[in-house]
Amino acid sequence: MYMHVTAPTQYVEANGIRFAHRRFGKETGVPLLFMQHFRGGMDNWDPAITDGFAKGRPVILFNNAGVASSSGETPSTIEAMAEYAADFVNALGLSQVDLLGFSIGGYVAQALSLQRPKLVRCLMLVGTGPRGGEPTTDSLQRARTLPEGGLEDFLYLFFSPSASSQAAGRAFWERRHLRKNDVDPPSSPQTMKAQAAAFTEWLQARGERFSELKGITQPALVVNGNRDIMIPTINSFTLSQHIPNAQLIIYPDSGHGSLFQYPDLFLFHARKFLDG
């Protein structure tokens, strides 16, 4: 059976885009589609998490339009990214998926759940926030977001300053680099620029602030670290207050990448959520 490190990159074409993706795990069940953070591609996921989920369900990683090994241009709004994601899911012939949206991928997961409610069974929103949410006040965060991220950037941006969180960050970094063959190229400057524009646009409320979250009728699990300097943790609380059927879990001594700090605990909670 394929796993995170061995699953071959495959391609499917839809709406003029050649979508790179990898599928592994159990053959039957509702597939879990992973939606990645700013600049990230398929290789930026944690094998501890992807393989952990794959034991119980099909797992699908993909690069959205323009990202890394997918063709095309990355659009500059979250809603357009969600449309491309729907094209991709349809091209795979899937009638329903679960979503794990991390960071900007959590924005796309929300937009997709609103645009195609029947396509999404459950969604997990990790290290993310609502449209019109609270922006970060961390100036160093802003300075470090755009350059190509190395270990030190990830340790600062995704983990807390404590020794144990930093050690968990280094362990994540090793797992994240276990795959050596058939890896993604980095995302292009066009993708970074378009994602940054979409990120900024998402900070603007439309109409009554947070009112659109009432339309997310799927069960939602909202997860974050208690000290997220990328998308402040209060945004996760806000999501859980406005999405009608949302459970919130906040982990201690952790930041934006809490799922990579506590992969086993996150899997424990997330599988319970998905399996009901």
Added chain:
Amino acid sequence: MYMHVTAPTQYVEANGIRFAHRRFGKETGVPLLFMQHFRGGMDNWDPAITDGFAKGRPVILFNNAGVASSSGETPSTIEAMAEYAADFVNALGLSQVDLLGFSIGGYVAQALSLQRPKLVRCLMLVGTGPRGGEPTTDSLQRARTLPEGGLEDFLYLFFSPSASSQAAGRAFWERRHLRKNDVDPPSSPQTMKAQAAAFTEWLQARGERFSELKGITQPALVVNGNRDIMIPTINSFTLSQHIPNAQLIIYPDSGHGSLFQYPDLFLFHARKFLDG
């Protein structure tokens, strides 16, 4: 083996108080001490929860000074209640306990953890808040808190208005009345008055708001419903932001009594937390 419905009420004397208590469950392991809500006694716990925990550890229910079947007067500060609780634990000869503090019992659990840090291994804070937290704005809540609570009051105060939450409330009410023999008398007007005074005093910050929470060094699990009209849910978020090692879980479509609405899910999360 004794269970919630069959465990006999026992008494132990300390500091001039005859403390009513019941112990059941596994003989070995760190006992889990339950700290009850405003006006409540041992019979106000949910057997689904107490018996659920009892499968894996000793469970101890007790009435603090003056409450229900315990003798003495109820003091009018949270800190004095915590001192009495420490007297009770010492009188049982226990060197360490875990705490499940619900509502005002969560205030007492925080105070006890600060006063006797070595006595407390882990604490669970459910439907509660920090000293100096946000008061309720629900006027109907305030009007209904003081009278002796019947089913309709519990359904309004502890559950959400949805049909499924109200149904869960009625199921809780049935479980809560399964014990027919050797039950507590209701708490006295003196207890209600003293607890109300302690509750009001707890709303006043001392020094820098929330700064004392840094002193709670034990692992903490903070739990609430997403619509708590007794102690607003934002207070649970605040606890998790200021207690150094706190995990937060907020359940959907639920209120102050979220643990009674989702006893199985709460047990699933709480046992994972306690067992590490």
